[in-house]
Amino acid sequence: MDQIDTQILKQLQHNAKISMKELATTVHLSSPAVIERVKKLEEQGVIEGYHAKVNIKKMERTIQAIILFKSIDCKSLSAFCNAHPDVLECYRVAGEISYIVKLATYSVETLEEFIDAAMPYGTPSTNIVLSSMEKKVITPFTDNNFE
Template sequence: MDQIDKQIVSLLQSNAKISMKDLGEAVHLSSPSVTERVRKLEDQHVIEGYHAHVSLKKMNRPISALVLFTSRDCKALAEFCHDHPDVLECYRVAGEISYIVKLATYSVESLEQFIDDSMQYGTPSTNIVLSSYEKKIVEPFT
C-alpha cells in the first residue's frame, strides 16, 4: 500500500458512503483512478466490506457484557455462541480463559438467561459494560 492507498482506506473508514468523485478529489485522483484503487484494495481484502454502524440502545439492546469462559467443550461453546441472537462477537483465546464473548441484550434477565444457558459449556465470568470506546479508523503499520 502506498500513501494514496492509506489515505483512501482512512477516508473510507471515516465515511464509507463517500462518492468516488469526492474520494478522488480528496486524494487528487480522477474518479476512474480512485475507483480502480478501491477495487484493488477490495480484491486484496484490505477492504473487507462496508457496514452500517447501528445504535445498540436504539435496537433495544441496552445491556452489553463481556463474558469470559473457562470452557469444557470449546466446539460446542463456539456453536452455541454462533447461534445465539445476543452474541455480537466470540473470540477463542489462549491463556487461563478459553473464550471471550461480547453480547448485547435487552435486559438483565435476558443476560441471566444467556449465562444460565451457557453454563453447560464452561464456567462464565460476566462483566457488564458501563461505557466503551471503539477505534473507528485503523492505520496500517509502516
C-alpha cells in the same frame, strides 16, 4: 500500499458511502484512478466489505457484557455463541480463559438467561460494560506510526 491508498482507506472508514468523485477530490486523483485503486484494495482483501454501523442502544439492547469462559466443551460453546442472537463477538483465546464473549441484550433478565443457557459449556465470569471506546479508523502499520 502507498500513502494514497492509506488516505483512501481512512476516508472510506470514516464514510463508506462517500462518492468516488468526492473521494478522488479528497486524495487529489481522478475518479477513474480512485475507482481502480479501491477495486485493487478490494481484490487484495484489504477492503473486506462495506457495512452499516447500527446503534445497539437504539435497538433496545441496553445491557452489554463481556463474559469470560473457562470452557469444558469449546466446540459446543462456539456453536452456541454463533447461534445466539445477543452475541456480538466471540474469541477463542489461549490461557486460563478459553473464550471471551461480547454480547448486547435487552435486560438483566435476558443476560441471566444467556448465562444459564451457556453453563453446560463452561464456567462464565460476567463483566457488565459501563462505557466503551471503539476505534473508527484503522491505519496501516508503518515505522512512523509511533513518532
